[in-house]
Amino acid sequence: MIGRPRLAVEGLPEYKPGRSAAQAEAEHNLVEAVKLASNENANDPLPSVAKAVAEAASSMNRYPDHRCMEVREALADRHGVGLDQVTVGSGSVGVLQQLFASYVDPGDEVVYPWRSFEVHPVFCAVSAARAVTVPLVDHAFDLDAVATAVTDSTKIVVLSTPNNPTGTVCSTAKLQRLLAAVPDDIIVVVDEAYREFVTDAAVADPIEAIVPEHPNALVLRTFSKAYGLANLRVGYGVGHPGVVGALDKVALPFIVSGIAQVAALASLEPQAAAELSERVAGILAERERVSAAMDEQGWPVVPSQANFVYLPVRAGAMDLFVRLEKQGLVTRPFEGEGVRISLGTPEQNDRLLAALGTFGPAG
Structure with missing residues (x-):
């Protein structure tokens, strides 16, 4: 350690941003990974x-x-x-x-x-x-x-x-x-x-x-x-x-x-407001669709009011995170608690649901 940092800084918990798709691709030898870890808007910027x-x-x-x-x-x-x-x-x-x-x-x-x-x-x-x-x-x-x-x-x-x-x-x-x-x-x-x-x-x-x-x-x-x-x-x-x-x-x-x-x-x-309204409506429709599909698959999904969904799988959080990442789907785990999954495009969400369906909530 160079210099004398404040004691508060030495023991500081570090904020960890969501892993990138590039990290997952390199680590698991994937052709194309999708980042669903940072609650970003999956759409391009408003025109x-x-x-x-x-x-x-x-x-x-x-x-x-x-x-x-x-x-x-x-x-x-x-x-x-x-x-x-x-x-x-x-x-x-x-x-x-x-x-x-x-x-x-x-x-x-x-x-x-x-x-x-x-x-x-x-x-x-x-x-x-x-x-x-x-x-x-x-x-x-x-x-x-x-x-x-x-x-x-x-x-x-x-x-x-x-x-x-x-x-x-x-x-x-x-x-x-x-x-x-x-x-x-x-x-x-x-x-x-x-x-x-x-x-x-x-x-x-x-x-x-x-x-x-x-x-x-x-x-x-x-x-x-x-x-x-x-x-x-x-x-x-x-x-x-x-x-x-x-x-x-x-x-x-x-x-x-x-x-x-x-x-x-x-x-x-006003022009952007109209564009935004259309975008948000699409995200809300995907939230409803994805949540319903996860529920049908048996996952314990928490009803969401955001642009992501949360699966409180507790002890299975890290296992679910790793298994999804190996499928090219980067999510955000909270060890011992759950996994947060940002909503992507309909195609990306289809890919997520297909992966979840292959191994199910019981692993």
């Missing part, structure tokens, strides 16, 4: 957005707008909130990192359900915060238990809904009950990276239903998933101006590229 990005390429020699003002204005207009209630960052996870940087001191508590998004323990460790985890119940959040876990030392509560990796959601009524039980000086994050895939009628838009009533609520969203801009890293947060102001203070200079800003603006245009 109108791709056109705008191509036209913006000539500006790569210039720094972007640090505050992303045009994107903020467009988002404020879309959501009917004040301009000072919107911040833009490097994906929703980038905004979450800014929240940790601006609010969490060493020794503070951060409460979140587990299992959930794998970056939460990483951010806690970097901040030297105490992670307080609340077990899932039937693969979903127990928000009453989350409220009970909050103490005077709690700074942040983080809720990823739909949850990654289970795909389950929090109803608006339960979120409102949690916010009513949590002191106003604790920030409650509602991370909606998969918002566009939610069809549950019990889930209203928290920007409309929760943020106006609770100044300590912060809603996060991203252009990475439904909009297909994962490579460009742009997301945003909506909350109280005081919270947004704190987030902006710790933002790295020019963290969101100019091309990413152009792509985000183009994604909010």
Whole structure:
């Protein structure tokens, strides 16, 4: 080890991205593998957005707008909130990192359900915060238990809904009950990276239903998933101006590229909205089809509100992961718990279902 890293960094749990198709091909001598490990949008970028990005390429020699003002204005207009209630960052996870940087001191508590998004323990460790985890119940959040876990030392509560990796959601009524039980000086994050895939009628838009009533609520969203801009890293947060102001203070200079800003603006245009609606409808149809087929095959699939499905096969997780990868299907395992499988194209999903059907849930 060169130099003297912080103790928190030496013992830091490393975030592990999903394995690539190229890794699987090389390791298993495969001709063509399919990556279903990172919850990416399997479709090409929206045509109108791709056109705008191509036209913006000539500006790569210039720094972007640090505050992303045009994107903020467009988002404020879309959501009917004040301009000072919107911040833009490097994906929703980038905004979450800014929240940790601006609010969490060493020794503070951060409460979140587990299992959930794998970056939460990483951010806690970097901040030297105490992670307080609340077990899932039937693969979903127990928000009453989350409220009970909050103490005077709690700074942040983080809720990823739909949850990654289970795909389950929090109803608006339960979120409102949690916010009513949590002191106003604790920030409650509602991370909606998969918002566009939610069809549950019990889930209203928290920007409309929760943020106006609770100044300590912060809603996060991203252009990475439904909009297909994962490579460009742009997301945003909506909350109280005081919270947004704190987030902006710790933002790295020019963290969101100019091309990413152009792509985000183009994604909010009416033409892109029509294209997006068609894409999302296709993904939802595949989610229903794939889930039903897995259920028919006998797999214990969790009803999903995201662009992936989760198989809680517990002790069989690593075996299922390896067997699928040997078939050229790269998924995301959670040892001893389950396997998360991103939805691909209909052809890729057919390939997945055929592979699952060959060895069945009993192996």
